[in-house]
Amino acid sequence: MKSFLFPVAVLFSLAGKAQPVAQFVRQNKAQLLDEYVRFLSIPNVSADTPNIRRNTAFIREMMERRGIRVQLLQGTTPGVTPAVFGEIKTPGAARTLGFYAHYDGQPVNPKQWHEGLAPFEPVVLTAPLESGGKIVGPYKAGEPVDDSYRISGRGSADDKAGVMVILNAYDALVKTGAKLSANIRFLFEGEEEVGSIHLDEIFRRHKDLLTADAWIVVDGPKHITGRKTLSFGVRGDVNMALTVYGARRPLHSGNYGNWAPNPALRLVQLLASLKDENGNVLVKDFYADVTPLSPREKQALAQLPNSDSLLKKELGLKDPEMPGRSLAEGLMVPTLNINGIQSANVGAQASNVIPAKAEAVLDLRLVKGNDWRRQVQKVVDHIKSRGFTVIDHEPTDEERAASAKLVKITMDHGYNAQRTSMDLPIARAVQEAVQSTTNDPLVLVPSAGGSLPLYLFEDVLQSKVMVLSIANYDNNQHAENENVRIGFLWEGIETVAAVMRMK
């Protein structure tokens, strides 16, 4: 497949173009890492507005240092976190390319991070700690750091890495005197991890600024093989939070055990009814809306390198959730996942109580054909069919008296999946530009497993959109001990630079 698509002669000539950028990166590693570590030191949990604004300001400075004039874009809702926008106009440009990343991160629970790691105190690791890596210590500018080493911190991979490689790719092109052929637009969002709740408004309000032939979203992990990874779609996503109620207050398990209902038991019975032991969701019509894959998408899926055995070993798993289904196949199907459960306490804080409530958060990933409101409704209907009374608030005395099985369900605003046709000329041009930076065949993914609000690029901006993933697959994205492989930042800069000047 590789030699058929990219004859060796072409590869060499394309690789030649990347050389100045690669050289720029080699010569500026210390400076680039130093700035990146300062960026990661600013807390970026989406809901932490004061610190999020410090990130906004930091990105503005990064852009201005690189000669990019900055505009902060907001929608119509006042006071929300702005997206950071910039534009480079290229005289006689044949097309406009947009580059998107997000600078906010998932919530953190510092207690769950490894000893010596803190979400916003980046340190250098020799490898992920879960794989036997060691903590080297804080990055010291100028000290050489192996490309295989990691930088820890919330956002190090997801997705300050995107901001970092996009801005440095542009800078490298400018500093090495490369000639651009397209207008370049930059957009860095600060609310992605809370569901991009105002991106719609921003797109509608600033449509003129934001329209492009294609937007390249730099986010997500590469394939486990480390091969460069380009995705043409993403799953949609919506979260549901469930709270099941028992007695008004926690009860002594001896004095009330066998009489007062236990909400933790009720919750586990409910959750257990959602999915069978083989990973099939048991909610009625859960899989009914799925749009089948096109022949080209099926072909791409079949050609994906299967690293499931490697991955199972690395993750310490004997079997996948569904016997016989590969990871790649599973990502083309909607999910129902338990993100977290809590009722009273475990470990040293456990005590002999019947808890007063039990909570769970569910995550529904959606594929093309699903609608997030419809998918949520199917789950709500299932819960009702199990005898629960569904409310959206703490139960009143009357509700408690009327129903033995009360569940509060709240949800975020969700969004749907998106897929760009792999047959489009611009899709093929991006693919070729990325391929020009490597001798290894690309990993082409019809739809990534993760979620981004890509439907908005298509629906509101009428722009095509693709996802370029540069982070290591073992980055602990969304969890404790998040980290990025340093060498993949350098590679990412080269890759994005190649796309910025693609034919």
Place this chain on the structure above:
Amino acid sequence: MKSFLFPVAVLFSLAGKAQPVAQFVRQNKAQLLDEYVRFLSIPNVSADTPNIRRNTAFIREMMERRGIRVQLLQGTTPGVTPAVFGEIKTPGAARTLGFYAHYDGQPVNPKQWHEGLAPFEPVVLTAPLESGGKIVGPYKAGEPVDDSYRISGRGSADDKAGVMVILNAYDALVKTGAKLSANIRFLFEGEEEVGSIHLDEIFRRHKDLLTADAWIVVDGPKHITGRKTLSFGVRGDVNMALTVYGARRPLHSGNYGNWAPNPALRLVQLLASLKDENGNVLVKDFYADVTPLSPREKQALAQLPNSDSLLKKELGLKDPEMPGRSLAEGLMVPTLNINGIQSANVGAQASNVIPAKAEAVLDLRLVKGNDWRRQVQKVVDHIKSRGFTVIDHEPTDEERAASAKLVKITMDHGYNAQRTSMDLPIARAVQEAVQSTTNDPLVLVPSAGGSLPLYLFEDVLQSKVMVLSIANYDNNQHAENENVRIGFLWEGIETVAAVMRMK
């Protein structure tokens, strides 16, 4: 029943005896409360050794102030929390009576306490906050406080209240010049909430000091009616902690959802298999060993006031766990309760992950006939029958590769249930002494729902044992916002004093 057992004339004559003690209490409320608040201000979580020792020292001072010579009793294991012992020898005493309470408390999670309350900063409440009570503020010595008000704090009800009423009952008898007829022994344990793990050693080593005709354990809540409550047995107890494992690290729910098994799902499926929707434990032979109640025990059970409707209303519950079974009946049967569950996070800290592990703590209450090791083994066998590989440590790489369903199970040292025959003369004498302090019929419980290591009194000390409960039923024992009704402390002092000088 009341007039049959206690003719009015007898009641009056007996009630007369209690008068000087009641008067002593009325005249010394401020001083008694002031000392109690200082006692509650010393943190008493069993595992917090430095603070537990401060409690030991405080009790020693309380006893010495009352003229009781103190011995700290330890078993054969060095360095563990001592029990505080004291003895009053009465010349010509016909019998020896022991009075037991415990001074350690259950773990606390200060974040779960109501705003304005902290586990070790006692304040006065007008009523439980869950029932619309208000915070009055810290107790100020000398200010009058209504008997219906509460003092908050870990241990306020369970079981520093026991220490408080025992020592003040003795003090009141001495100060009012009452003549004792029995030797009195005092024992205050500091490890009850961690399963009285060294009480066996202490009893065996100091058997001579501790033998008595009967031990009166002052612990637990009164019946919801507020009537004086005497129990002739307790359930046994053992805890099991379960941890189910997924991948070695938390995974992005988009990138791995539908492929990586979710340990939270595995755990809820396992827990749901333990009990049906009607509260029946589905573990094989779970109820097989239960010793049936004697005719007198059955009669006492039938005569217990049924306050289930009142309790349901107060707790905000529509139905009990098992349709048609009363609270009193449920307490005569072994339990399987979920004390707590946790996997990753919920609420603001939730993120879109497949958790790496999921944990639950179970609490098995045992009745006469059950053996705690046998009961645990039945649950372990059930878990194995569901395809789980049971380990007692973090899984090794080899164990992960060999089993798709790994569960770590650890457990405390448990203990069995105990029941004293209600037909014994000493059992009837205690009952009459308690009855002498009230015109309301007593609540006589063949076996309380809670657990205490009462079997040790019988097995090691060859002493009879009964439980006198003085705390309000709505004390939030073992949970956040624990509190004691102040008037029940005064009543408790009078009741214990009556038992100390019983015929």
